[in-house]
Amino acid sequence: xxxxxxxxxxxxxxxxxxxxxxxxxxxxxxxxxxxxxxxxxxxxxxxxxxxxxxxxxxxxxxxxxxxxxxxxxxxxxxxxxxxxxxxxxxxxxxxxxxxxxxxxxxxxxxxxxxxxxxxxxxxxxxxxxxxxxxxxxxxxxxxxxxxxxxxxxxxxxxxxxxxxxxxxxxxxxxxxxxxxxxxxxxxxxxxxxxxxxx
Amino acid sequence: xxxxxxxxxxxxxxxxxxxxxxxxxxxxxxxxxxxxxxxxxxxxxxxxxxxxxxxxxxxxxxxxxxxxxxxxxxxxxxxxxxxxxxxxxxxxxxxxxxxxxxxxxxxxxxxxxxxxxxxxxxxxxxxxxxxxxxxxxxxxxxxxxxxxxxxxxxxxxxxxxxxxxxxxxxxxxxx
Numbered sequence: 247x248x249x250x251x252x253x254x255x256x257x258x259x260x261x262x263x264x265x266x267x268x269x270x271x272x273x274x275x276x277x278x279x280x281x282x283x284x285x286x287x288x289x290x291x292x293x294x295x296x297x298x299x300x301x302x303x304x305x306x307x308x309x310x311x312x313x314x315x316x317x318x319x320x321x322x323x324x325x326x327x328x329x330x331x332x333x334x335x336x337x338x339x340x341x342x343x344x345x346x347x348x349x350x351x352x353x354x355x356x357x358x359x360x361x362x363x364x365x366x367x368x369x370x371x372x373x374x375x376x377x378x379x380x381x382x383x384x385x386x387x388x389x390x391x392x393x394x395x396x397x398x399x400x401x402x403x404x405x406x407x408x409x410x411x412x413x414x415x416x417x418x419x420x421x422x423x424x425x426x427x428x429x430x431x432x433x434x435x436x437x438x439x440x441x442x443x444x
Numbered sequence: 445x446x447x448x449x450x451x452x453x454x455x456x457x458x459x460x461x462x463x464x465x466x467x468x469x470x471x472x473x474x475x476x477x478x479x480x481x482x483x484x485x486x487x488x489x490x491x492x493x494x495x496x497x498x499x500x501x502x503x504x505x506x507x508x509x510x511x512x513x514x515x516x517x518x519x520x521x522x523x524x525x526x527x528x529x530x531x532x533x534x535x536x537x538x539x540x541x542x543x544x545x546x547x548x549x550x551x552x553x554x555x556x557x558x559x560x561x562x563x564x565x566x567x568x569x570x571x572x573x574x575x576x577x578x579x580x581x582x583x584x585x586x587x588x589x590x591x592x593x594x595x596x597x598x599x600x601x602x603x604x605x606x607x608x609x610x611x612x613x614x615x616x617x618x619x
Contacts, residue, residue, distance in 0.1 A: 261594065266587060273486075342580075345583065346583040346587070364512065413464060422456070422525055426449070433445060439597075
């Protein structure tokens with residue numbers, strides 16, 4: 247899909263959309279297969295933040311490649327001696343922006359697209375970590391029974407912040423970040439799209 | 445472009461915050477979600493009479509399978525993203541107005557296709573349903589929003605948006 251080669255579709259925008267749709271199955275397949283590697287930095291970032299900010303709640307984090315299991319210090323109920331609460335988080339739910347960004351970037355096929363892919367990946371990783379952490383916090387502070395949630399010590403406004411962070415990190419960030427990032431990194435491509443034909 | 449970016453982020457955060465308020469949920473989001481279920485069910489009953497909508501739930505009488513349209517699947521967030529992107533981008537107000545009307549319709553039409561497709565995919569294979577629901581359709585809806593926005597930006601008269609987007613840095617312009 248280089249701009250100087252003949253194409254079936256006259257409009258560069260149509261070419262771009264068709265190319266993006268063609269790339270999506272490829273990038274989604276690669277993303278799923280490579281997820282344990284691609285999401286490894288997310289795990290490191292989540293572990294770092296959990297160690298710094300939630301050390302009293304998170305005992306350890308186990309990785310299943312595409313998911314994380316947070317082993318907490320919380321007890322299942324008051325007075326229960328054995329057993330602790332664990333929370334599983336599917337990281338893929340927050341990481342589908344990676345194949346979307348890759349498909350958009352490959353469809354635009356600008357110079358140094360591989361560098362753009364690397365930049366996009368590096369920027370998306372922290373937002374995936376956001377979603378994963380917010381999902382975990384929602385699990386222990388909002389969804390969990392009162393007997394568990396009360397052990398976290400979160401105040402009312404902190405629960406509100408967790409709820410907002412979870413909603414924003416689930417409904418907005420995973421899809422919007424790759425699209426906005428693509429626009430910011432493809433300003434020259436956008437200029438060409440807007441140029442009148444001929 | 446930076447002005448557009450910051451304005452977009454600000455508008456999106458404000459719009460999303462407003463969407464989460466109990467008032468917006470009760471008077472806008474929930475009624476729209478039920479309407480979406482009714483529209484999707486009406487379309488489906490054109491070829492499959494055994495489907496009914498109850499509130500935001502679509503149910504198959506034949507298989508007992510049902511889907512509940514939840515936040516993220518009602519197209520409201522995608523609409524908010526488009527709204528923020530069109531409001532933040534410098535363009536005449538009449539272009540914004542017409543773009544929003546057509547854009548929202550385009551996003552919601554694809555979202556109806558998403559709901560109907562998921563309803564049948566779920567009855568066929570739950571693993572495929574999970575994939576389509578959690579990953580693929582999310583990406584397709586955002587691609588739809590992006591394409592609608594790109595089409596709209598292309599149609600804005602050049603003289604009206606001289607402030608944006610600025611020339612790309614040489615490294616990007618070389619492509």
